[in-house]
Amino acid sequence: MKAVKAVKLFSFLCIAVLALNTRCAQQSFPEHIASLSLTGVIDGMDAQREVDKLHMKEIQLKSVWIATYGDEEGNTATVWISESTDAEQAAFQTKLMMKKMWHNPHTPYSHLEIKDSGERTYIFQGMGQQHAVFQKGKLIYWITTSPGVFEPVLRSFQ
Numbered sequence: 001m002k003a004v005k006a007v008k009l010f011s012f013l014c015i016a017v018l019a020l021n022t023r024c025a026q027q028s029f030p031e032h033i034a035s036l037s038l039t040g041v042i043d044g045m046d047a048q049r050e051v052d053k054l055h056m057k058e059i060q061l062k063s064v065w066i067a068t069y070g071d072e073e074g075n076t077a078t079v080w081i082s083e084s085t086d087a088e089q090a091a092f093q094t095k096l097m098m099k100k101m102w103h104n105p106h107t108p109y110s111h112l113e114i115k116d117s118g119e120r121t122y123i124f125q126g127m128g129q130q131h132a133v134f135q136k137g138k139l140i141y142w143i144t145t146s147p148g149v150f151e152p153v154l155r156s157f158q
Contacts, residue, residue, distance in 0.1 A: 034152035036069035077145040
């Protein structure tokens with residue numbers, strides 16, 4: 001009888017932890033940014049698989065979240081947030097990613113601008129979108145938007 005109660009309690013706690021983790025990931029993204037509304041959040045292993053697929057290899061990260069936004073005019077934004085083990089590792093991963101991108105002769109990105117007001121932000125264009133990459137503590141952000149909504153989306157996460 002005690003074993004059954006322990007299993008039920010363990011199951012309840014697991015469900016509660018999963019619900020809290022999902023809720024926290026959802027709450028870490030604003031519901032609205034300018035004309036955009038939050039349309040989805042992917043986290044956990046599904047988000048990790050998307051990052052690995054994008055890099056064509058396994059990237060060592062603690063957590064990953066991907067949020068998508070859209071509006072009635074067709075503007076979109078995708079916000080990728082990856083959590084490294086610590087701030088030093090996040091800085092290393094960010095710099096390495098940008099270095100590899102800019103030294104690739106086939107990169108689809110252009111017009112690199114680096115803003116440094118306490119934190120380095122890489123801003124560039126490519127594939128019809130505007131992009132920003134920056135690091136805050138142990139988090140790495142990659143923001144991709146339609147050109148008309150870039151500034152408000154970037155401001156929401158910096």
